[in-house]
Amino acid sequence: MAKSVLLCCVLAIACAVAVASDPGPLQDFCVADFNSQVLVNGIACLDPKLVTADNFFLSGLEKPGNVSNPQGSALTLATIGQVPGLNTLGISLVRIDYAPWGIVSPHTHPRASEILVVIEGTLLVGFVTSNPDNKLITKVLQKGDVFVFPEGLIHFQQNVGYGNAFSYSGLSSQNPGVVLVPDTVFGSTPNIATDVLAKAFQVDKAVVDEIEAKF
Incomplete structure (x- = not known):
């Protein structure tokens, strides 16, 4: 009996850890209906009869963003605002372009962890643990390298090369916030x-x- 209870507890913890930041969907999909007046934690669902492939589609992520700004970086988003079909799925994507020595300022995502992959260039990345340690975890990444930023922690990126760089980041929320x-x-x-x-x-x-x- 004790072993059964212990097994149930372990399985419950494992399931809890596996849950994404956003609640799981209760149907095949819930394409965001931005015209709905219904207030929910997220976006109300479009009538499934009106759903098309375009609700799950976005083009343009192959195009570099405009990095002529004080930070020298640009973000091209693929979140619920650009892909309504992401509603309730708990994921999103962003392309980040960097001018030489450009940065993404220290920031947090209150609703998502982030996994970043370098496509071109060399990036210095890092995050800081919470109080009381405030330990800086940092690494220089090359093309093809991957780095993870835990949910809610302050993190940053900098292009430490002399040419342009870009990366893609996957986030564990349809609307990670920044x-x-x-x-x-x-x-x-x-x-x-x-x-x-x-x-x-x-x-x-x-x-x-x-x-x-x-x-």
């Missing part, structure tokens, strides 16, 4: 109080004002 640390801290609306940020970062208020002006 919280860019610099934009969130220094570009909120309204702004976080200057004295709060000055004390948090242990700098003069004038430094905070200067940084906020850039966002």
